Every structure is written in C-alpha cells, then in structure tokens.
Amino acid sequence: MKLITLRLYTVLLGLFFLLSGCATYVPQNSDNLCDIFWGETDWYEAAREAQHRWGTPIYVMMAIMHQESRFIADAQPKRDWFLGIIPLPRKSSAYGYAQAQDPAWEEYLKQTGNAGADRDDFEDAIDFIGWYTDGSQKRLKLSKWDAFGQYLAYHEGRGGYARKTFNQKPWLKKVALKVKQRAARYNLQLKRCQKQLDDDVDSWF
Template sequence: MEPGVVLHASYALLALAVLALGGCANAPPRSPDDLCAIFREYPDWYEDARDMESRWGTPMHVAMAIIKQESSYQHDARPPRYYALGFIPWGRVSSAYGYAQALDSAWGDFQRATDEGGSRTRFADSLSFIGWYTDATQRQLGVSKWDAFNQYLAYHEGRGGFSRGTHRRKPWLVQVARKVDRQARSYGGQLQGCRAELENDRGWWPF
C-alpha cells in the first residue's frame, strides 16, 4: 500500500474515533422545562436520578433543577473566560465544569469521600455529586434536601459562604435561587403525573 493511502486511512480512522467519542455525550433535552419529557427522551437519566435519590435521599426534581440552572444540561459546560486587555483569552472565571458545574476542589472532595472515579461530563456522576453535596449540606447546616432555594444558595456559595450569609450581598443570586426553586416545584408537580408511567416503562428498558 502506498504511503499516501496509509496516511489517508489513518486520518479516516482518527476521524471515526473522534465521532465515536463525541457520540457518547447526550445533547441537551428538547424540552428542558418538562421533567417527564426529559426522562422519556433519556430513560437512562431517570435510572440515574432514581439511583441518586435512593442513595442520597435528595429528591430528583431538586437535583435536576440544579443541573438545569448550572449547565442547561450541557455535558461540557464551562464558565466564561477572562480576557486580558479586553481581547486576550486569559483563563476562566472558575474551574467549574460539566453538568453540575463542580469545581476541581469540590469534585476532588467528592471522589475522596465516595471512592468513586467518575467524570463531570457523565450525567450519572454529576447527579450523584449533587446528591452527595446536598446530603452533606443537610447534615452540616440542617437545610432540608427538599428546600431547593437554600440548597442552591449553599451549592453556589459553598457551605462556608452560605453560613456567613454571603448570598445576602448578592440580590441577583437570590433571584437565581428563586428561579431554581420554581423550577424544582414545577418538576416535582410534573413528576407526580408521570412517575408511575416511568416506573412501568423501566421493565422495557434493556440497559
């Protein structure tokens, strides 16, 4: 085989590998405001949410509302960049990454506490991270796992910041937390109407 043919074949294989890796990530759901539609579109996400709820006790509609706010269900979401002199890319605002926008330090704490490897771009791992974090917030600060408003404030500010009341100096953040709370309540109401259907459909899910 001629060298040029080998080279072209190598490029083709590399392109196929990149496409295969890209195909592993789910696109954001088509109806992000409808939890039932999300779980119908991605039944494996319902399984992940079920596992998280069973393990950590955090209601799935609360965890899903946090993910929606943090990443809009984009697996590789990142915060905006800093720009030196207004136009030179110079790092990012924070190390937040993935579905849950977990910081490097918090993700490391999660890995050490649970002895799980995981990836911030994997939905099940990100959902488990939120369950772990909200569970610790309840244990340490007494914030109910059903309280999406205060759980989100503690999630965003960190438990230390929440305890110091840093959110009180950020009216915009309080508004975001209210938005998360409204979304969680909406998701919760929707879930009441379709959970029996989702449970019945589990018997047909082969994975």
C-alpha cells in the same frame, strides 16, 4: 471493485456508529421534566439511583442542574480575552453538568470512592449533586426538599452559606427563587409521568 466498495461501506458505517455513540443528549425542552426523561430514560434511571442513595428528591437535583448548566455536558464559565485574541484563565474551575469546582469534585471522589467519575457524565454529575445536598443537610440542617436553601449552599459553598454571604447578593436570592419555582414545576410534572418511567426502566431488568 465490488470488494473495495464493500470495505469502504463497512468502514463508513462503523464510523457513523462510532460518531453516533459519541453524541451527547441535550434536552429539547428543559422546562418539562417528563420530556427530559422521555428523551433519555438513562437519565431518569441515574437520577432515581441518586435519589435512593442520597435522599434528595429528583426534582430538586434536576432544578439545580438546570440552573448550573442547562444540561450542557461540557459547560464552563465564560473566559475573558486580552486584546480579543489571547485567552485569559477562566474565573472558576466549574465544569460539566453540575458545574462542580475542582476542590468539591476532589472531595466527592475521595468520600465516595468513585474514582472514575467525570463531570461531563450525567450519572456522575447527578450523583455529585445528591452527595452535595446530603452534606448540606448534615452540616447546615437544610432540608433536602428546600430547593431555595440548597441552591444557596450549592452556589456559595457550605462555609459561605453558614456566613450568610448570600445576604450581600440580592441577585443570587432571585436566582435561588427561580430554582425553587422550577423545582416545584418539575415536581408536579414528574408526578404525571413517574410511574410510566419506572415501568419502562424496570422492564429492562
């Protein structure tokens, strides 16, 4: 009887750790970049690597991600329902932290060779945003520090930005302004905690 109980306890303990490992981190306070990174320093390490690779400031990438998904790993556009019971196709293929659509994601995979990347993986998603903003800088001459312009290009696509489609969408300009303002706040916040974050991340190596 004791042996059976011990085995049952072992199985339950293993299941607990398995489920815990599957848990996805969601920031409790997404308005403070330091709180976000203190809650998951692996996120800071991934964001720092994306900044080093692509040159886009961490606070700009994180402000774009906040607007796109609120840091929800499996975020997707809402779908309509026919008669309230039959699900209709989603209006967009956007998915994950970065809300990357299928064509842009496929281009990212091809250009970077990151074949195993997933849109619901933070490290891959932040790298995607870095890659996209780098491409917008090269094609559209948008500064990587220009959160307003970069978000417009991110939302409309580089072709749409070049055609200035955002001029027909006053609401989108308001959203881009919110991204710009959030990026500015994130920048100030990060300056207060970045050294400690660097020390903590680097201490593991």
